Amino acid sequence: MNRKQRRAMSKALKKTKVDHNALETKLGLFDMIPDDCVICHAPFDKTNKEMVKTWNVAVRQKEKIVRVYCPTCWTKTRNLLNDLGVDVDGKQTKRKN
Numbered sequence: 205m206n207r208k209q210r211r212a213m214s215k216a217l218k219k220t221k222v223d224h225n226a227l228e229t230k231l232g233l234f235d236m237i238p239d240d241c242v243i244c245h246a247p248f249d250k251t252n253k254e255m256v257k258t259w260n261v262a263v264r265q266k267e268k269i270v271r272v273y274c275p276t277c278w279t280k281t282r283n284l285l286n287d288l289g290v291d292v293d294g295k296q297t298k299r300k301n
């Protein structure tokens with residue numbers, strides 16, 4: 205392993221840790237994250253940073269409910285909610301044109 209590779213690797217490891225912590229800190233509900241998609245029940249690994257990045261974790265702080273959506277189901281759900289005029293991201297959806 206050369207220096208460049210080692211650097212890239214330590215950078216990647218560092219990033220993993222940060223992502224994990226960010227999720228945990230942000231949600232405070234890490235243990236409550238389900239391990240499958242709420243819709244199609246595709247398995248979700250919350251320790252897999254790629255999955256954490258691409259899957260959508262929806263938290264209802266009040267009810268302490270955590271739901272995960274795989275990218276496919278999330279896109280569908282999002283489109284459906286957008287069609288219904290629901291504010292999915294907590295911010296106004298900007299429509300082009």
Ligand SMILES: [Zn+2]
Pocket residue numbers: 241242243244245246273274275276277278
């Ligand atoms: Zn799904």
